[in-house]
Amino acid sequence: MKSITKQKPFKEIEQQLGGFDRVYIAGCGTCTTMTKTGGKEEVLAMGKRLQELGKLVTGWIVIPTACDEMTEVAIKENNGAIQNANCILVMACALGVHKLSTYINKPVIPALDTLFIGVEDEPGHFQEVCAQCGQCVLGETAGICPLTACHKGLLNGPCGGTNNGKCEVDKEKDCAWTLIYQRLKEQGRLDLMRKYYSPRDYNVAPRPRMTQIT
Amino acid sequence: MAPSFKEVLKSGKFVVTSEIGPPKGTNIEKMLHHIDLLKDKVDALNVTDHQSSVMRFPSIGGCLAIKERGGEPILQMTCRDRNRLALQAELLFAYTRGIRNVLCLTGDAVVVGDHKAAKGVFDLDSTQLLRMIRQMESGKDLGGNELDGTVEFCAGAIVTPEANPIEPQLMKFEKKVEAGAEFFQTQAIYDLDKFAKFMQYARQFPVKILAGIILLVSARMAKYMTENVPGVFVPQNLIDELAAAPKGEALNKGIEIAGRMIATIKKEAMCDGVHVMAIGKEEVVPDILKAAGLAA
Numbered sequence: 362m363k364s365i366t367k368q369k370p371f372k373e374i375e376q377q378l379g380g381f382d383r384v385y386i387a388g389c390g391t392c393t394t395m396t397k398t399g400g401k402e403e404v405l406a407m408g409k410r411l412q413e414l415g416k417l418v419t420g421w422i423v424i425p426t427a428c429d430e431m432t433e434v435a436i437k438e439n440n441g442a443i444q445n446a447n448c449i450l451v452m453a454c455a456l457g458v459h460k461l462s463t464y465i466n467k468p469v470i471p472a473l474d475t476l477f478i479g480v481e482d483e484p485g486h487f488q489e490v491c492a493q494c495g496q497c498v499l500g501e502t503a504g505i506c507p508l509t510a511c512h513k514g515l516l517n518g519p520c521g522g523t524n525n526g527k528c529e530v531d532k533e534k535d536c537a538w539t540l541i542y543q544r545l546k547e548q549g550r551l552d553l554m555r556k557y558y559s560p561r562d563y564n565v566a567p568r569p570r571m572t573q574i575t
Numbered sequence: 576m577a578p579s580f581k582e583v584l585k586s587g588k589f590v591v592t593s594e595i596g597p598p599k600g601t602n603i604e605k606m607l608h609h610i611d612l613l614k615d616k617v618d619a620l621n622v623t624d625h626q627s628s629v630m631r632f633p634s635i636g637g638c639l640a641i642k643e644r645g646g647e648p649i650l651q652m653t654c655r656d657r658n659r660l661a662l663q664a665e666l667l668f669a670y671t672r673g674i675r676n677v678l679c680l681t682g683d684a685v686v687v688g689d690h691k692a693a694k695g696v697f698d699l700d701s702t703q704l705l706r707m708i709r710q711m712e713s714g715k716d717l718g719g720n721e722l723d724g725t726v727e728f729c730a731g732a733i734v735t736p737e738a739n740p741i742e743p744q745l746m747k748f749e750k751k752v753e754a755g756a757e758f759f760q761t762q763a764i765y766d767l768d769k770f771a772k773f774m775q776y777a778r779q780f781p782v783k784i785l786a787g788i789i790l791l792v793s794a795r796m797a798k799y800m801t802e803n804v805p806g807v808f809v810p811q812n813l814i815d816e817l818a819a820a821p822k823g824e825a826l827n828k829g830i831e832i833a834g835r836m837i838a839t840i841k842k843e844a845m846c847d848g849v850h851v852m853a854i855g856k857e858e859v860v861p862d863i864l865k866a867a868g869l870a871a
């Protein structure tokens with residue numbers, strides 16, 4: 362599982378850094394290294410571009426896993442360079458951005474857009490497979506999530522736009538309901554597709570979503 | 576008083592419906608003209624609901640205009656733009672204004688339309704929408720609360736007889752039948768042999784099937800539809816026939832083809848009627864009906 366990100370347009374980063382001339386950059390050694398959006402190489406390249414803009418890069422770090430507890434330690438160890446900056450540019454996913462803003466009392470600015478939580482199905486190709494809906498139906502859809510794999514998140518079978526196994530929004534994208542149909546058929550479980558699914562509960566866990574483990 | 580669409584469906588006569596596309600803007604002259612042109616020539620008129628996710632004057636507005644002018648409207652309702660509250664509210668409103676027919680659709684994806692950044696709702700799908708209508712008819716809203724005054728609709732849906740693969744489409748068709756669909760307007764069909772096979776299957780269900788007839792205006796359009804519109808296949812002989820039409824005569828050829836198909840469907844009692852779509856060329860629907868021998 363990876364948090365899938367893409368770098369924001371540089372113009373947007375430049376604009377967000379508008380009032381700040383000293384920047385500290387933080388990348389992440391896990392997901393964004395893997396997706397080449399916030400590993401060491403990308404962090405150094407960003408540093409160079411910021412210098413070209415006339416900014417001072419007070420320091421940089423690639424935190425092993427920006428969303429976990431060790432981040433606090435990494436921040437403490439680099440406190441000098443961080444204090445010397447007037448903002449932190451984060452090249453981790455939004456979870457990392459959150460984590461850093463809990464520990465650092467300075468403007469924390471994301472350099473990336475977090476797109477989805479995905480898995481790597483083929484080398485270098487990531488696909489969203491779960492939208493954390495709170496009411497999993499994978500057991501009845503042959504392990505293919507209709508909420509993420511179907512463009513419209515439909516529960517009761519294909520829409521009228523399904524075309525030779527492809528989705529109406531993009532001829533390159535598979536129609537989730539054709540995939541589900543094929544797999545259920547292979548498994549001899551097509552009855553599940555004949556079953557009526559009532560409207561979803563969109564508030565299984567109303568936002569803000571949280572839970573307490575006891 | 577003219578019979579309601581439900582009564583017409585029950586009567587066993589060959590049913591003819593057509594379609595009105597509302598304008599993008601407040602200039603409704605042309606729409607009203609189309610309504611006046613068609614309302615007495617067909618049994619009911621659909622009004623599209625932001626077709627292809629292109630923002631337009633609302634379906635309900637077109638339906639009210641049809642009603643005011645003495646026609647029988649079919650309210651097309653997609654799940655793309657409204658959640659379950661908004662859908663129910665619109666059904667309540669439609670009922671109080673004499674609208675009695677609803678065509679339940681999931682709706683096209685937002686990204687194929689002209690507001691690509693909009694939020695696609697899809698709180699319900701077409702099957703759930705059908706069931707919701709039946710539940711409202713029983714006096715309860717979708718939340719299970721009593722309604723003070725209920726609704727009654729003749730509810731329909733769509734089916735694509737030539738979808739590929741076909742089995743998921745048929746399973747969905749059956750789900751819609753079970754959900755209470757009374758009539759189906761099909762995606763455009765051009766191959767009557769294939770359609771006959773579909774009808775052999777569909778006949779076993781207690782629903783009325785209106786074959787979708789989309790006017791072809793050129794060989795190019797026919798090819799485009801085959802390549803791009805899901806579940807639509809124009810046989811080569813029809814494409815050739817259109818291509819062979821003298822310059823400026825392709826439209827007339829298309830009218831002739833549509834008329835001929837309708838006449839055959841009727842003569843051979845292949846299904847219960849037709850739904851004629853002349854997207855953007857509503858003017859010629861009377862000519863199609865004439866070519867089919869359905870109008871004077």
Ligand code: SF4
Pocket residue numbers: 490491492493494495496497498499506507508509
């Ligand atoms: S149904 Fe899909 S979105 Fe919901 S929990 Fe299962 S995989 Fe995740």
Ligand code: SF4
Pocket residue numbers: 510511512513514515518519520521522523524527528529530535536537538539
């Ligand atoms: S074509 Fe398939 S994947 Fe695309 S929206 Fe329709 S059912 Fe979903």
